[in-house]
Amino acid sequence: MNQGYITVIGGVNMDISAALTAPFVPADSVPGHVTLGCGGVARNIAHNLRLMGNEVRFVSIFGGDTFGRLCWQECQDIGLDLTLSERRHDMQGGLYLCVNDQTGDMIAAVADTDIVNHITPSFLEDRLGDINASTAVVADTNLPIATLQYLIDRCTAAPLFVDAVSTAKAPRVIKALQHSQTHHLHALKLNLLEAQSITHCHTASDAAKCLTGMGVHEVYITLGGDGAYCSDGVTDDHQRAIPTRVINTTGAGDAFMAGIVHATLRQIPFPQRVLTGIQAAHATLLSLQTVNPDLNAYIN
Secondary structure, eight states, X not given: OOSSEEXXXXXXXXXXXXXXXXXXXXXXXXXXXXXXXXXXXHHHHHXXXXXXXXXEEEEOEEESSHHHHHHHXXXXXXXXXXXXXXXXXXXXXXXXXXXXXXXXXXXXXXXXXXXXXXOOHHHHHTTXXXXXXXXXXXXXXXXXXXXXXXXXXXXXXXXXXXXXXXXXXXXXXXHHHHHSXXXXXXXXXXXXXXXXXXXXXXXXXXXXXXXXXXXXXXXXXXXXXXXXXXXXXXXXXXXXXXOOOOSOOTTHHHHHHHHHHHHHHTTOOTTTTHHHHHHHHHHHHTOSSSSOTTGGGGOO
């Protein structure tokens, strides 16, 4: 177990996931299985990090509805420290709805995460001392731009890792970086589509070069079945994916991010630490759940 604790800041929501057992037909009902579970990019990263043996403080806002209460309880049950989180009984908790086809690939998803907009710089101000006492800080781009900028400028004692989340929200971290005082970010994880959308570069190598030029120290770009690419502006590497019979793709990127943070704190050198991310993603792809409870069996 790593000494100290990791602080993870961002979204938590109830996942409503549908897995089809027959071909998708637009505008029609399709047989399948529907499951409920606590999710959210930041929460999933926190859960994976906890399974890897890390002490994790999770910073978010939970709704006062039934789903919000269930998520609060589940986060406590898996051992997350919620001291820095808040419960808002006047708000609806975050909701995420996704539909996956027979191969586990996503057909469509909708994220209702407006509650995360209340994680503002003023919300974090009283928590800043605890945040900077962390061994690492992880944030997702469900957070508002001003909050991401605040973290970039104020996380002075712990490395800040940011997950881009989606093509719709990835631009937030770039805007935050451009408007920050430091113009430096320790690490950014994103998939190829997100990287292309914010850099307008076609290849992972060109996108990574663009991002390191903007002030990102380490860039990690996941490539689905083609593995992952990483660069620190000096060294770059492309690691192949582990051959996998995919059951579910939801949460694989979150597990990859957790693997990168975990490997960094274990002092695995760059770029070898990307292998831990790939192992964590591989474990998730083999699970019906967004977070594989047997994750550690796949991590070297």
